[in-house]
């Protein structure tokens with residue numbers, strides 16, 4: 647059987663985007679785009695349960711995992727910061743499997759794990775979109791595992 651290709655989004659999936667975003671807004675009410683601040687993306691905390699899922703699938707020979715993230719185009723350093731973050735939390739193997747694009751629909755694959763269903767081509771992705779609720783990560787990861795289990799035998 648061909649390996650299943652799985653893409654992981656970063657903001658709101660592997661990284662705690664919302665937490666940092668809200669903290670920055672609280673600190674400075676007049677800031678319009680907290681994510682446009684240099685250093686914003688490197689400082690995001692990881693969602694450990696999602697990192698765990700990434701690593702479990704990475705080790706499983708039925709899957710090929712990649713990172714698929716859209717850039718914050720108003721923060722040119724975000725491209726570098728995302729790369730730095732991935733090396734720190736997932737290692738160089740993940741860096742080699744990292745795609746930064748605003749057009750997620752252009753990538754070939756079976757699953758896209760993302761916290762948004764539209765906006766960056768998610769709705770036109772050829773595989774199945776597995777939607778993430780950042781406020782309910784345990785439930786989200788369980789649902790993802792169940793969905794993948796239903797469709798792929800002998801995993802996890």
Ligand SMILES: [Mg+2]
Nearest residue numbers: 655657658761
């Ligand atoms: Mg996201």
